[in-house]
Amino acid sequence: MGGKKETTIGYKYSIGMHLVVCHGPVDEVQDIIVGERSAYSTPITASSIITIDKPDLFGGEKKEGGVVGVVDVHFGEAGQTKNNYLMAQLGPDIPAFRGVLSLILNQVYLTAMSRYPKPIWVKVKRLAATGWYDAKKEIAGVGIPTDVDYIPNGSANPAHIIYECLTNKDWGLGLPTSIIDNASFMATADQLYTENFGLSLLYSQQNRIEKFIQTILGYINGILYNDNSTGKFVLKLVRKAETAEINSSEQFDEFNISELSKYERPSYAELINEVILKYRPQGWVVDSALSVQNLAAIEAEQGVVSQTVNYTGIDNATIATRIAIRELNQYSTPLAKVSFICNRSGWAVVPGDVIRLSWESLGIANMVIRVFSVNYGTLKNGEIIIEGTEDIYSLPETAYLTRQPSGWEDPVRAPIPAPFQKIFETNYYDIQTTFEDSVKQAITETSAFVEMATAIPQGLGTASYQLFSDEGSAEVSYVFKEDSPYTPTAELVGNITPIVNSITYINADTLIRLVQVGQALVIDDEILRIDSVNLVLILFRRLILQGHEFGSLE
Numbered sequence: 001m002g003g004k005k006e007t008t009i010g011y012k013y014s015i016g017m018h019l020v021v022c023h024g025p026v027d028e029v030q031d032i033i034v035g036e037r038s039a040y041s042t043p044i045t046a047s048s049i050i051t052i053d054k055p056d057l058f059g060g061e062k063k064e065g066g067v068v069g070v071v072d073v074h075f076g077e078a079g080q081t082k083n084n085y086l087m088a089q090l091g092p093d094i095p096a097f098r099g100v101l102s103l104i105l106n107q108v109y110l111t112a113m114s115r116y117p118k119p120i121w122v123k124v125k126r127l128a129a130t131g132w133y134d135a136k137k138e139i140a141g142v143g144i145p146t147d148v149d150y151i152p153n154g155s156a157n158p159a160h161i162i163y164e165c166l167t168n169k170d171w172g173l174g175l176p177t178s179i180i181d182n183a184s185f186m187a188t189a190d191q192l193y194t195e196n197f198g199l200s201l202l203y204s205q206q207n208r209i210e211k212f213i214q215t216i217l218g219y220i221n222g223i224l225y226n227d228n229s230t231g232k233f234v235l236k237l238v239r240k241a242e243t244a245e246i247n248s249s250e251q252f253d254e255f256n257i258s259e260l261s262k263y264e265r266p267s268y269a270e271l272i273n274e275v276i277l278k279y280r281p282q283g284w285v286v287d288s289a290l291s292v293q294n295l296a297a298i299e300a301e302q303g304v305v306s307q308t309v310n311y312t313g314i315d316n317a318t319i320a321t322r323i324a325i326r327e328l329n330q331y332s333t334p335l336a337k338v339s340f341i342c343n344r345s346g347w348a349v350v351p352g353d354v355i356r357l358s359w360e361s362l363g364i365a366n367m368v369i370r371v372f373s374v375n376y377g378t379l380k381n382g383e384i385i386i387e388g389t390e391d392i393y394s395l396p397e398t399a400y401l402t403r404q405p406s407g408w409e410d411p412v413r414a415p416i417p418a419p420f421q422k423i424f425e426t427n428y429y430d431i432q433t434t435f436e437d438s439v440k441q442a443i444t445e446t447s448a449f450v451e452m453a454t455a456i457p458q459g460l461g462t463a464s465y466q467l468f469s470d471e472g473s474a475e476v477s478y479v480f481k482e483d484s485p486y487t488p489t490a491e492l493v494g495n496i497t498p499i500v501n502s503i504t505y506i507n508a509d510t511l512i513r514l515v516q517v518g519q520a521l522v523i524d525d526e527i528l529r530i531d532s533v534n535l536v537l538i539l540f541r542r543l544i545l546q547g548h549e550f551g552s553l554e
Contacts, residue, residue, distance in 0.1 A: 010113035012061055014069065017105040018086060019120065022202070023171065024076030024101035026126040030154075032071070032103070034110070035118030036285055039067045047075045052108065058118070060466075062483050065112030072104040099170075121285050129160035129167075132177075136160075136189045139198030149318050152282040155198020158220045159189035162235060165203075165213050172209055181232040188235045192220060200282050201313030219313055221326065223352040228376065234350070238370065241354045241391065246368055250349060252342055253358040258383065260359060262339035272331035273297035274306040277324040282315035290317065292324045294332035307331055335390040338369060346384040349374055354391055418465065420455040420489055427527065453522065455489035456509050488512045496523070 029044040032052070040052045050071050058064035072083055076099045085106045086094055101124065110117040127137045137160045141153030163185055165172045192198075199219060203212050217224060221238045241249075276291045291306075298304055309327055314320045338357060349355060349371055357367045368391040375385040426449035431440065454465050464485050468478040490505035490512055503523075505512075521528040 009062075012065060012109060012112045013115065013117065014107045014109045015105060015117060016085070016089060016107045017103075018083075019103040019105070019122075020097070021101040021103065021122045022124060022126075024074075024099060026075060026101050026124050027130075028125040029073060029101070029122060030125055031123035031283065033121040033123065033285060034067050036121075040071075044073050047077065047080065048073055055109070056480065058111070060480070060483065061112045063112070064114060064118075065109065067108065067110060069108030070106040071108060072102075072106065074102040074104065076100045076102065123283050125154050126156075127160070128156045129164040132160070132163055133186055133189055136186075136193045139193065139196055142196060150316060151196045151198070151318055152200075152316050155200050155282070155315055157189050157192055158197065158199050158216050158222070159185055159192055159235060161199065161216050162213055162222075162224065165209055165216075166233065171203075171205060175233075179232050181227065181230065181234045184234045184236060188222065188237055191237055191239075197319060198315070199313040200280070200315035215313075219311060219323070223372070225351045227350070236352045238352055241368070246354055246356070249354050249356055249368075250346065251356045251358070251366075252340065252346070252386075254360065256345045257340045257342045257359075259341040260338070261341060262387075263336060263359070263362060263364075265336045266334050268297065268300045268334065271297055271301070271334060272305050272307040272328075273301055274304050275324050275328040275331060276306060276308045277314075277320055277327065278308065278310045278312060279314035279317075279320040280312040281317070287312060288317070288320075290320055290324060292321070292328045294328055297332040329392050333392055335392055336367070337387075337389045339385065339387045341383050341385050344382055344384065346374070346386055347376070349384075349386060355386070355388070416457050418454045418457055418486075422453045422522065424451055424453075424522075424525075425449065426451050452484070453487040454484075456486035456511060458509070486511055488515050492523070 027045070030041070031038055032040040035058060037057055039054050039057060040050060042050075044050065050073060052067050052069060052071060055061070055066040055068050057066035060066065072085060074080055074083065074097060076097065078098060080096050080098045082092070082094060082096050083102075083104050085104055101122075103120075103122065129137060137157050139151065139153075139155040139157060142151040143149055145152075163180065166175045166180065167177055168174065197220060199216070203209075213224065216222075222235060223238060224233060224235050226232070227234045274291060274293045276289055278287045278289045280287050293304070307327075309324075311320065311323055314323060340357075351371055351374060353371045355369050355371060357369050358365050369388040370391040371386055371388040373385075373387040377383050377385070430451070431443070431449065452467060456462070464483050466483050467481045469481050470476055470478050486509075488509065488511040490508035493504045496503060515530065515533055517530055517532055519530050521530050
């Protein structure tokens with residue numbers, strides 16, 4: 001009889017690669033994610049060499065492989081030396097790659113059965129403006145991920161982000177700290193810290209730093225302006241004004257306004273009544289989304305008018321919900337917009353202030369206006385132009401919305417015990433028909449081989465099971481052996497006698513349709529051959545070969 005020949009069904013692929021992740025050094029590398037699955041989650045706080053050992057991350061070598069190998073993690077410190085692996089591949093005339101966070105894969109096994117490796121992400125923690133007001137630079141986490149009000153740990157304080165954008169000399173504006181109003185920045189940092197308002201986002205130098213600063217201001221509903229009296233940059237937040245602040249605010253009316261150049265209020269037909277906000281939960285590689293609606297506006301407009309906004313720097317659902325409500329208030333409320341020219345009584349008004357507007361001919365009395373732009377005029381022209389909108393840009397302290405549970409269920413479920421399992425010694429027939437000649441020649445009187453049959457768990461939706469075995473060492477250590485298909489299984493209607501040559505079964509699993517004539521049938525410890533099948537009745541024959549009952553395929 002001829003021996004069984006091995007067939008190549010695919011290949012394992014390894015790759016050497018230099019990945020430059022971001023500007024360095026960073027505070028911590030928290031996770032290396034391959035194909036949206038965590039490959040290495042032990043925190044790394046300095047340049048080091050790590051070993052990733054996840055051979056079954058994507059199902060093992062018979063599916064899509066895993067990740068195994070040595071990775072050099074370089075933080076890009078000032079004294080960083082050249083990488084040995086890169087020099088071995090490219091020669092000694094290479095830079096040390098200081099100032100950037102790098103991963104160097106030393107021929108790492110990345111995939112099997114496919115030539116296309118899965119994408120790699122790196123979860124990095126880097127807090128902004130280290131050395132300035134460090135006590136509030138990191139937003140402390142609150143709760144656990146399953147809590148409705150969960151706030152993740154490790155988010156950056158937006159005030160610190162803006163501060164570093166202004167002062168960083170490598171990639172920021174490089175402004176001297178002397179022109180920063182430190183008191184206003186610290187007060188803003190305190191307020192954001194109290195609100196648990198942290199951000200997790202990436203700055204790409206493809207965009208201008210000024211645009212990035214405006215993006216951060218949009219997240220926090222903040223204003224950055226230059227104080228004319230001090231020449232310093234001031235940072236303030238637009239929040240709900242206190243009664244005392246409104247009562248003491250500057251009053252503008254026909255006595256100090258020379259021209260009300262614009263007063264307009266949108267109609268309901270122009271309003272948005274649903275906001276869909278996209279955000280990126282911390283550590284995720286894809287966006288999540290939530291939606292809020294103004295039911296009164298929907299009723300008034302007789303339909304849903306939706307607007308999608310992107311706030312991917314928000315890293316948790318709690319803050320995302322509050323921002324979504326803020327945006328909905330802005331879009332769904334017919335706020336009046338005003339622009340007027342006044343005398344020098346408006347010299348102390350700055351962006352972000354609240355003022356009161358009265359105009360008798362329009363029936364306006366003490367309307368609270370939030371200022372967003374002030375043109376202080378010139379030396380020759382003392383007119384001041386103020387632009388603003390009816391005040392509603394207030395971050396709500398209470399969100400009247402709970403995070404709705406997702407209807408999605410993870411299709412990858414935890415393994416559950418099989419309803420039936422059977423382990424038995426390989427019989428003579430199987431050895432003769434399936435083993436290679438070299439193996440059969442090495443068999444002695446004490447040789448033994450083991451087979452396994454397993455029934456499919458009902459409702460699991462899986463096609464195979466994995467077999468692990470203990471090699472018999474002093475310390476129990478299970479080693480993966482193979483990935484095998486389940487065995488068709490059914491229950492007998494009743495007991496059978498030694499002379500019965502047919503059976504009727506019930507409670508069969510979904511695999512029973514795969515049973516074919518000539519296959520083996522096992523009832524307790526007896527192995528039988530199937531002669532015919534009609535889906536409810538199986539005819540079999542008891543056969544003896546050289547004193548051994550046999551099974552498996554003929």
